[in-house]
């Protein structure tokens with residue numbers, strides 16, 4: 001039994017992906033007597049889900065938290081829902097660019113995270129780290145992987161799973177004026193808190209994170 005956390009390879013012509021940089025820093029950590037297993041997933045529609053499935057089948061984790069970079073977001077985004085659609089604005093790392101395609105034919109339209117998303121947001125905000133519940137993980141590889149993760153998790157009763165998006169690093173934002181960013185140390189600190197809160201919280205808090213349009 002273990003805790004599995006994943007990041008992604010760089011994509012879209014970038015040379016780093018802060019999700020993997022922050023996730024790989026958790027490698028030595030033990031939470032609740034559980035070792036954290038860290039993995040870097042390919043940013044590729046056709047590969048990411050299969051690689052994750054193999055990891056889950058081999059590790060049998062009790063908790064899985066997948067993490068990805070969300071360019072343009074300023075806060076840690078704890079994702080609520082994965083939707084059954086791929087609609088890529090840019091090609092993935094293998095050149096695939098699916099448009100309006102179901103991730104799993106005849107799969108449910110959406111899956112909800114089984115992480116305590118409100119408790120995670122609260123513990124991050126209490127520690128001075130900007131965080132919010134997000135109601136869209138986009139329609140690129142992150143949403144695709146998140147959907148697969150929740151689909152796979154149905155076969156592993158008791159396993160809790162979800163997805164977190166993080167902002168760009170300051171050095172990535174430099175070349176894109178106006179793009180928000182967060183230092184790697186803060187993102188890494190957030191990752192540790194997210195895992196700890198998810199591990200220790202079985203029933204989520206009943207506090208609002210809703211908003212009007």
Ligand code: PCA
Pocket residue numbers: 008011017019043067068069070137138139140141142143
């Ligand atoms: N972010 C992309 C895919 C990989 C990553 O880190 C996304 O948000 O879909």
